[in-house]
Amino acid sequence: MSTLTPTPTAQVYELSVEVPQGEVIRYDLAKLCSALNVNDPTRIAVETDGLRRALITVYPSNPLGVVRAVTRxxxxxxxxxxxxxxxxxxxxxxxxxxxxxxxxxxxxxxxxxxxxxxxxxxxxxxxxxxxxxxxxxxxxxxxxxxxxxxxxxxxxxxxxxxxxxxxxxxxxxxxxxxxxxxxxxxxxxxxxxxxxxxxxxxxxxxxxxxxxxxxxxxxxxxxxxxxxxxxxxxxxxxxxxxxxxxxxxxxxxxxxxxxxxxxxxxxxxxxxxxxxxxxxxxxxxxxxxxxxIPKTLAPRELRSQFDPEPDHDEDxxxxxxxxxxxxxxxxxxxxxxxxxxxxIAPLPGxxxxxxxxxGDDEPTRLEDISHDVAGQAYAARTDEEAMAELCAAFHEAQQQKLNAGRGPGRSAATEDGDADDDGPSAPRKVRLDERVLAALADAEAPMSADDVLDAVHADGGREVKLGSVRNALKKLADDGTLTRAGHGLYAPA
Ligand SMILES: Nc1ncnc2c1ncn2[C@@H]1O[C@H](COP(=O)(O)OP(=O)(O)O)[C@@H](O)[C@H]1O
Ligand SMILES: [Mg+2]
CATH class of the missing domain: 3.40.50.300 (P-loop containing nucleotide triphosphate hydrolases)
Known part of the structure; x- marks a missing residue:
């Protein structure tokens, strides 16, 4: 059953359709366009109630061709x-x-x-x-x-x-x-x-x-x-x-x-x-x-391969x-x-x-009381030189950790991964997580905490305790990075 309602402009058509009770409405946009003889699919909008009914709106042209500017x-x-x-x-x-x-x-x-x-x-x-x-x-x-x-x-x-x-x-x-x-x-x-x-x-x-x-x-x-x-x-x-x-x-x-x-x-x-x-x-x-969504609103029209090129350019x-x-x-x-x-057109500046x-107002700033925990990086955010130094130091530290992870002689880090007290200058808390993840990613089958401990030690990094590995596994499983693949076994999610 359907009704075709021309709106007052007589250009937009709204079609309300429904399927018999006991059925769920399904549609195929391409077939719908074909049935309605509409060659520009962006002129059609379909909304369903998820059950039996749908509203089909057919516009004379894409209704979003031009929209107004935003205001405050x-x-x-x-x-x-x-x-x-x-x-x-x-x-x-x-x-x-x-x-x-x-x-x-x-x-x-x-x-x-x-x-x-x-x-x-x-x-x-x-x-x-x-x-x-x-x-x-x-x-x-x-x-x-x-x-x-x-x-x-x-x-x-x-x-x-x-x-x-x-x-x-x-x-x-x-x-x-x-x-x-x-x-x-x-x-x-x-x-x-x-x-x-x-x-x-x-x-x-x-x-x-x-x-x-x-x-x-x-x-x-x-x-x-x-x-x-x-x-x-x-x-x-x-x-x-x-x-x-x-x-x-x-x-x-x-x-x-x-x-x-x-x-x-x-x-x-x-x-x-x-x-x-x-x-x-x-x-x-x-x-x-x-x-x-097509890249442009160029109308798709079929014309003979031997007709002269139209003057309007796709671009x-x-x-x-x-x-x-x-x-x-x-x-x-x-x-x-x-x-x-x-x-919409590019501007030089x-x-x-x-x-x-x-507007000219100052943007809202972080509350004073949190400046300390936001740390050195926050303090340096408008100081290009200081920020460049912090970034270089961070990059260097990451590099060292990577190298250390590949061989012996790494500096001691907070492997036990209590994340709470790590300020911005101490990105160490992920170390063990990363090693555990790397070990599991390399493994062919799910691993137990003992296996993971062995694998972690095999990477040449610092010795860690089984308990720390267990904690890391639990955390990673809780946040969905790992899945529990049977009793005491873990695998990448
Ligand atoms: N809301 C908009 N108002 C005006 N121009 C827009 C809008 N969205 C996109 N544009 C135009 O499209 C270009 C690309 O948009 P942009 O946001 O840079 O895309 P993306 O970040 O996805 O690559 C913009 O440079 C601008 O010319
Ligand atoms: Mg962009």
């Missing part, structure tokens, strides 16, 4: 902690949660898309919102500061190198742990706005930090997981934007899986394998489909940058587009419209 008012949090970041195809606002006042939870943010899909611009929109809403932002721009150049000076900490990003992550973990101690000493069990500011750590191009072969992959993975775990209840949020065709590329194992399930996830133009993975991961209800067609899906929103399959922010939205 869009970016001020409403009482549910949401800001307006874009518009859905039906013109309704896309609301993204910057904070959850009902639970006091800091959010986790994920932004996926291929190069040019609009990740950095979408991130910048949120950075502006953070500034306007008094969030203290620590930003890492891993394209050496090219991606969100206007943010320099508009955030509390702006990092451009891998080393500085690691120091930043360590400082954030330290702040989260210190807040936890402070809050529990004060008998508080949750975070609320008004005291310490929300602290958001944002990493653009996080794939550069987390992909295979990245210099600090394991450490970064560990720190991000740690932040995801401890930060939430103490007002420390984490956001990553990345291009990736698989979640596995980002830190391996389960780093992002949990974040993806609970976070604010935005998917811009993506690869099809990424989409399949998100569906397998249960992020999209089974049977739901996302219309792939002149409007792009689809900023189009995507807010998977964690109430309408995960409804195509949306981010509000326009700044110039900083974008004045973007700077104007940030």
């Amino acid at each position: 008012a869009d970016l001020v949090m409403d009482r549910h902690g949401r800001i307006v970041t874009g518009l859905y195809h039906n013109g309704r606002p896309v609301k993204k949660r910057l904070f959850d006042p009902s639970t006091g939870s800091a959010q986790r943010f994920l932004l996926f898309g291929t190069t040019g899909a609009g990740k950095s611009r979408a991130l910048q929109l949120e950075l502006i919102a953070e500034k306007l809403n008094g969030v203290c932002t620590w930003l890492a721009d891993l394209k050496l500061g090219q991606s969100v150049p206007e943010a320099d000076g508009q955030v509390d900490w702006y990092a451009c190198s891998q080393e500085e990003t690691i120091l930043m992550l360590m400082a954030a973990v330290a702040v989260a742990q210190e807040r936890m101690r402070r809050y529990s000493a004060a008998g508080r069990n949750s975070f609320a706005l008004g005291g310490d500011p929300l602290l958001h750590v944002r990493i653009d191009e996080a794939n550069r930090l987390l992909e295979r072969g990245a210099p600090y992959r394991d450490l970064a993975t560990h720190l991000i997981k740690e932040l995801g775990r401890t930060g939430r209840s103490v007002g420390v949020g984490i956001g990553l934007s990345a291009q990736a065709s698989h979640l596995e590329e980002l830190g391996g194992s389960d780093t992002l899986r949990a974040m993806v399930k609970e976070g604010e996830v935005t998917l811009l133009r993506w690869s099809s394998s990424m989409m399949r993975q998100l569906v397998t991961d249960g992020l999209l209800p089974a049977g739901e489909q996302l219309m792939p 002149d067609a409007p792009g689809t940058q900023g189009m995507g899906y807010l998977l964690s929103g109430p309408r995960p399959t409804a195509m949306m587009r981010h509000l326009r922010l700044g110039s 900083l974008d004045p419209d973007i700077l104007a939205l940030y």
